[in-house]
Amino acid sequence: MDRGNAMFDETRNDERVNIVTKCSLDINGTKYDCIVDNISTLGASIEMNGLDQITLHVGDVGTLHVLLISIVQYLCKIVRIDSHGVGLQFVDD
Incomplete structure (x- = not known):
């Protein structure tokens, strides 16, 4: 079930880093x-x-807490929700 399609992948102009780590939203x-x-x-x-x-x-806005070397926080907006997961776009404060 696709509940949002904001062209998250199609408009990407930076490189993704594949990583598997715990986070909280x-x-x-x-x-x-x-x-x-x-x-x-x-x-x-x-x-x-x-x-x-x-x-x-x-469109929901929140904070993503990611465990990298230490916990890093990103203000973010939900841009995609589908069977593959949730896509987040980082936003400025």
């Missing part, structure tokens, strides 16, 4: 545990529980 005061499967300077693709995905909507 905070949207509207709710924390969702998830996994980052790739990240770039402009956004990330995450995998999360399908039941959690039902509560999210394209």
Whole structure:
């Protein structure tokens, strides 16, 4: 079920880094545990529980907390929700 198609992949102008690491997504005061499967300077693709995905909507803004060498935070907007996961675009403060 595709609930958003903002051409996340088609308009990419930076390089993705394939990585598998724990993360959490905070949207509207709710924390969702998830996994980052790739990240770039402009956004990330995450995998999360399908039941959690039902509560999210394209355009929701929140904070992604990613465990890299240390925990890094990104303000982000949901740009894609489908059976492959959730696409996030990083936004400025």
